[in-house]
Amino acid sequence: MDKSPEVLLELVERLGNLLRSEFRRAGADEQLQPVHVHALVYLTRANRYSNTPQAMAAYLGLTKGTMSQSLLLLDRRGLIERYQDDLDRRVVRLRLSTSGEQFLYDAQPQGAWQHATRNISPNRIRNAVSALRETLTTFQADSEGQPFGTCSGCRHFERLSARAYRCGLMGDRLSGPEARKICWLYEEKGGGGETDEE
Amino acid sequence: MDKSPEVLLELVERLGNLLRSEFRRAGADEQLQPVHVHALVYLTRANRYSNTPQAMAAYLGLTKGTMSQSLLLLDRRGLIERYQDDLDRRVVRLRLSTSGEQFLYDAQPQGAWQHATRNISPNRIRNAVSALRETLTTFQADSEGQPFGTCSGCRHFERLSARAYRCGLMGDRLSGPEARKICWLYEEKGGGGETDEE
DNA sequence: CTACACAGTATCGACTCGAAACCATTTTTT
DNA sequence: AAAAAATGGTTTCGAGTCGATACTGTGTAG
Numbered sequence: 001m002d003k004s005p006e007v008l009l010e011l012v013e014r015l016g017n018l019l020r021s022e023f024r025r026a027g028a029d030e031q032l033q034p035v036h037v038h039a040l041v042y043l044t045r046a047n048r049y050s051n052t053p054q055a056m057a058a059y060l061g062l063t064k065g066t067m068s069q070s071l072l073l074l075d076r077r078g079l080i081e082r083y084q085d086d087l088d089r090r091v092v093r094l095r096l097s098t099s100g101e102q103f104l105y106d107a108q109p110q111g112a113w114q115h116a117t118r119n120i121s122p123n124r125i126r127n128a129v130s131a132l133r134e135t136l137t138t139f140q141a142d143s144e145g146q147p148f149g150t151c152s153g154c155r156h157f158e159r160l161s162a163r164a165y166r167c168g169l170m171g172d173r174l175s176g177p178e179a180r181k182i183c184w185l186y187e188e189k190g191g192g193g194e195t196d197e198e
Numbered sequence: 199m200d201k202s203p204e205v206l207l208e209l210v211e212r213l214g215n216l217l218r219s220e221f222r223r224a225g226a227d228e229q230l231q232p233v234h235v236h237a238l239v240y241l242t243r244a245n246r247y248s249n250t251p252q253a254m255a256a257y258l259g260l261t262k263g264t265m266s267q268s269l270l271l272l273d274r275r276g277l278i279e280r281y282q283d284d285l286d287r288r289v290v291r292l293r294l295s296t297s298g299e300q301f302l303y304d305a306q307p308q309g310a311w312q313h314a315t316r317n318i319s320p321n322r323i324r325n326a327v328s329a330l331r332e333t334l335t336t337f338q339a340d341s342e343g344q345p346f347g348t349c350s351g352c353r354h355f356e357r358l359s360a361r362a363y364r365c366g367l368m369g370d371r372l373s374g375p376e377a378r379k380i381c382w383l384y385e386e387k388g389g390g391g392e393t394d395e396e
Numbered sequence: 397c398t399a400c401a402c403a404g405t406a407t408c409g410a411c412t413c414g415a416a417a418c419c420a421t422t423t424t425t426t
Numbered sequence: 427a428a429a430a431a432a433t434g435g436t437t438t439c440g441a442g443t444c445g446a447t448a449c450t451g452t453g454t455a456g
Contacts, residue, residue, distance in 0.1 A: 004320055004323040004324055004327055005311070005312060005315040005318075005323060006308075007327050008315065008323055008326055008327050008330070009217075009308060009311045009315075010243070011327060011330040011331060011334060012210055012213050012214060012217065012330070013214070013217060013236070014257070014334060014346065015210050015214070015330065015333065015334055015337070016210060016211070016213070016214025016217065016218075017257070017258055017259045018259065018334075018337055018338075019207075019210065019211060019214065020214075020259055021259040024259075024444095024445095028445095031410090033411070033412070033444090035412075038211070045208070052434080052435095053434075053435065053436095054433095054434065054435080059212070059215070060215055061215040061216065061218055061219040061222075062412090062413075062414090063413075063414055063415080064434075064435065064436090065413080065414070065415075065416085065435090065436075065437080065438090066412070066413050066414065067435090068435060068436055068437080069411090069412075069413085069436090069437095070412085071435095072436085073411090088421080088422070088433095088434085089420085089421060089422085090420065090421045090422070090433065090434045090435070091421095091433095091434060091435085092434075092435065110204075110207060112337065112340060113203070113207050113333075113337070114203060115336070115340055116333050116334075116336040116337040116340060117203040117206065117207075117333050117336075118336075119332075119336065120203075120329055120332055120333065122202055124325065124328065124329040124332075125202045125203060125206055125329055126202055127322065127325040127326065127329065128206055128325065128326040128329035128330060129202055129205050129206050129209060130322065131318055131322040131323055131325065131326035132206070132209040132210070132213065132326060133209060134317075134318055134322075135213065135311075135314050135315055135318065136209060136212060136213055136216075136314075138313070138314040138315075138316075138317065139213070139216055139310065139311070139314040140216075142310060142313055142314060148212065222413095222414090226414095229441090229442095231413090231442070231443070233443075250403080250404095251403075251404065252402095252403065252404080260443090260444075260445090261444075261445055261446080262403075262404065262405090263404090263405080263406085263407095263444080263445070263446075263447085264443070264444050264445070265404090266404065266405055266406085267405090267406095267442090267443075267444085268443080269404095270405085271442085286402095286403085286452075286453070287403095287451085287452060287453085288402065288403040288404070288451070288452045288453070289402095289403060289404080289452095290403075290404065
């Protein structure tokens with residue numbers, strides 16, 4: 001009878017609540033809701049496959065309709081820019097505007113977290129990361145399926161040379177920084193995504 | 199330049215989002231918002247010092263006004279019971295009703311989590327718990343100060359005999375199960391709560 | 397017994413949120 | 427090539443969250 005998983009759940013929930021409050025505080029000056037702040041933070045971490053309303057909605061756990069509303073607001077405030085995709089004119093691409101970046105720089109929504117983890121040894125953090133990452137993977141596989149992850153851990157990720165990368169699924173070349181961002185097409189490495197069992 | 203803390207933040211956020219979606223799904227049948235489900239779950243974990251609207255609001259990161267609204271709704275639906283405290287007639291005490299318990303049993307809001315952690319070794323989970331717990335403690339100490347924790351780790355916790363416990367702050371006797379619940383008066387063990395530095 | 401502190405409630409307005417209908421493009425079918 | 431289906435986003439609607447503020451009733455200190 002080990003209660004550890006429950007305790008872990010409780011910690012994640014509680015930290016989630018606190019983070020949410022922190023986002024609320026950070027957005028208060030600009031009259032932004034927590035979810036808006038979260039959206040802006042997401043944009044700093046999204047690559048070319050995940051900077052669309054749809055991906056963002058999936059990441060934040062909202063419907064596309066709701067997402068559309070929030071993006072409208074952020075656009076009105078000049079914190080983001082929306083532009084059309086060249087190839088598929090249905091899709092909208094998103095980008096932080098200069099004042100959006102400025103806002104994040106000023107409000108430091110993640111500052112409290114940085115501060116709270118400052119005294120924890122890198123090793124323990126890495127252990128925690130590893131356990132949570134596995135939880136996340138299973139969670140995503142179970143529930144809905146829309147996975148997110150950074151390119152560098154993806155099965156489609158290919159290394160062309162020392163500093164040139166490529167996404168094998170889309171065929172695009174990727175810069176180093178971009179390979180460290182969040183991708184929507186992420187698939188776990190060693191198989192498991194293509195089993196036929198239903 | 200270690201990015202681990204950021205990665206950990208991202209994982210906690212993302213898991214928080216998913217948990218939130220899970221709560222939304224669980225409450226959909228009964229027309230409950232995620233925060234309502236969360237409130238019900240909280241009640242299963244709250245001891246005699248934390249089963250009040252105030253403690254709940256602090257835990258969930260809401261204002262007392264907002265909390266009052268949600269509790270009103272849960273009461274109307276018959277999922278919780280509210281009753282007056284004997285000693286201080288200002289305070290309201292909260293308790294899950296039978297149908298509230300039934301609801302949690304049916305909806306299994308934490309089922310997905312249990313499932314997602316099933317293959318992770320207890321040891322790794324304990325490591326993660328330890329790191330996150332420390333983060334939470336620092337976070338709470340920094341930001342606002344209202345701490346939460348289980349009695350068994352509290353500085354006021356006293357063991358009377360093999361199975362009898364006592365809260366040194368309030369002077370009440372505690373049963374074994376209750377000592378494992380969430381308390382609002384929680385204080386970290388080895389000093390640090392009574393330093394004079396401001 | 398008069399302040400004041402405190403737990404909780406009521407009211408208000410801005411905003412979130414999912415559901416469903418809708419629009420414009422792309423893709424598939426025929 | 428025309429018709430149908432799928433897809434990415436937007437609009438509209440109504441229920442409900444949420445913080446701010448004002449308020450009620452109870453306990454407590456002078």
